[in-house]
Amino acid sequence: MRTPLIAIGTAGGGARALATVLAGLPPDLRAAVCVVRIAPGSPDRLREQLARVSTLPVHVAAERMPLLAGNVYLAPPDVHLGLHDADTLQLDRGPHENFVRPAVDRLFRAAAQMYGRQAIGVLLTGDYGDGAAGLHEIRRRGGIAIVEDPASAECPAMPRGALEHVDVDHVLPLERIAGCLQAAVQDRLDDDVPSIDANIASIRELQPDLDRPVALSCGECGGAMRQIDVGSLVQFRCHIGHRASIEAIAGQQIPALERASGALLRLFNERVELCRIMRRHVAADPVAREAWDQALQMAQQRAEALLDLLREDWEQPVAPAPATTMPLAVRSV
Numbered sequence: 643m644r645t646p647l648i649a650i651g652t653a654g655g656g657a658r659a660l661a662t663v664l665a666g667l668p669p670d671l672r673a674a675v676c677v678v679r680i681a682p683g684s685p686d687r688l689r690e691q692l693a694r695v696s697t698l699p700v701h702v703a704a705e706r707m708p709l710l711a712g713n714v715y716l717a718p719p720d721v722h723l724g725l726h727d728a729d730t731l732q733l734d735r736g737p738h739e740n741f742v743r744p745a746v747d748r749l750f751r752a753a754a755q756m757y758g759r760q761a762i763g764v765l766l767t768g769d770y771g772d773g774a775a776g777l778h779e780i781r782r783r784g785g786i787a788i789v790e791d792p793a794s795a796e797c798p799a800m801p802r803g804a805l806e807h808v809d810v811d812h813v814l815p816l817e818r819i820a821g822c823l824q825a826a827v828q829d830r831l832d833d834d835v836p837s838i839d840a841n842i843a844s845i846r847e848l849q850p851d852l853d854r855p856v857a858l859s860c861g862e863c864g865g866a867m868r869q870i871d872v873g874s875l876v877q878f879r880c881h882i883g884h885r886a887s888i889e890a891i892a893g894q895q896i897p898a899l900e901r902a903s904g905a906l907l908r909l910f911n912e913r914v915e916l917c918r919i920m921r922r923h924v925a926a927d928p929v930a931r932e933a934w935d936q937a938l939q940m941a942q943q944r945a946e947a948l949l950d951l952l953r954e955d956w957e958q959p960v961a962p963a964p965a966t967t968m969p970l971a972v973r974s975v
Contacts, residue, residue: 644728645711646673646760646830648823649753651746651776653680653768655796657688659816660766661695664714666820669697673762673827675714676703676731676753678723678744680770685716692716707731717744724752737883738862740772740890746800747885750776754783760830761785764819768800771890775872777808782873786826788812788819803889807875860884861894896956903952910945917941 652659656679667675675698679688685702693700696714701707703715709729717723717733722744724732732752739745746765750773753761763780765773767790781787787810792798794815804810812822858867860880867878876888886894917938924930 644757644760646762646827647709647728647753647757648673648675648762648764648827649749649780650675650677650764650766651680651749651768651773651800652678652766653746653770653772653797653800655767656681657691658796659790660688661692662816663764663766663819663823664692664696664698664700666817667696667698667823670712671698671824671827672711672831673823674709674711676709676717676723676749677714678717678746678749680742680744680746680768680772682719685718689716703731703733705731705733717749720744722748724748725756728756737880737885739885740770740887741861741894742770742772745885746770746773747776751779754779754785757785759784759833762788762823762826762830764788764790764823765800765804766790766816766819767795767797769797770800771803771887771893773800774804774807775875775877775887777804777810778873778875781808781810786811786830788814788822788826790819791815803887807873858891861886861891861898892958896958899956900952903948907945907948907952910941910948913941914938914945 650660650663660677660679664675689700689702692714698712698714700714700716702718703723706726707715707730709715709725709731715723715731720735720743721733722736724734726732735743736748739747750763753763754776761780761783762785763777765777765788777787777789787808789801789804789810789812791813792801792805795801805813814822858878859865860867860882862884863880863882865880865882867880870877870879870885877885878888878891879885917934921931921934921938924934
């Protein structure tokens with residue numbers, strides 16, 4: 643009998659959250675655990691930290707590593723963590739998703755594809771626009787979706803993003819997630835789960851319709867992006883394969899505008915200096931000198947106008963927080 647797969651995604655505050663969850667799991671857990679934590683730094687340090695509190699062996703994932711129940715696998719830095727099949731891990735340096743690699747969405751989609759109803763997705767604290775689309779795939783294929791209550795999350799952005807778009811099974815404070823996972827694993831072990839056919843057709847089912855071009859360019863490569871509708875989520879994908887949610891694009895657009903404006907200001911300043919050099923170079927020719935004087939004034943005026951523009955704040959609307967601060971309801975599987 644195939645055992646379930648627990649896929650966990652987190653970002654800011656994730657080390658503490660992961661330690662809390664893993665510390666509550668029993669040593670005889672009949673499920674494998676795959677983890678994507680979006681954060682800089684060495685995964686070995688995180689592995690050592692988690693190994694001190696977890697009764698389950700904790701590994702840094704490697705290509706073609708066997709996926710075994712009762713073990714925890716951490717995504718290495720700058721590679722996506724996925725699955726070759728239901729029994730083997732896959733690592734690849736594919737395109738960034740939501741401007742990060744590894745991406746939670748990538749792991750969740752692989753879990754949904756390979757495990758179907760036996761996939762259990764868990765989205766913890768995090769400050770990225772990642773995880774909601776993948777969690778939607780897990781729910782769509784009959785798996786279980788668990789989200790940390792934003793009220794208990796150190797960084798509530800990722801849990802809130804999922805709750806806005808995914809009909810999740812459980813919304814729980816951090817301390818109750820381990821117990822819920824044990825119950826969910828047992829529920830799926832007792833379930834008569836059909837085998838998952840991970841063939842080309844199922845892979846294509848996860849690929850979005852790319853026939854709708856939009857007037858947005860990819861923040862990674864600059865290519866044109868097409869809109870992808872994943873349930874109520876709106877994502878975009880370029881022809882290279884970079885994916886991002888509309889929220890992630892909105893968050894990255896202003897820094898991109900500032901970088902582009904800064905590069906333009908640098909070119910204007912270089913134009914000013916070039917005009918000064920040319921004015922000296924043609925000093926013996928009054929007509930040419932006058933022409934370069936005018937070019938210098940134009941370049942200075944435009945550089946000053948652009949500098950004034952850069953000093954102004956950008957208008958960046960923020961999605962409203964949930965209207966209520968009451969604890970979110972927990973719905974049984």
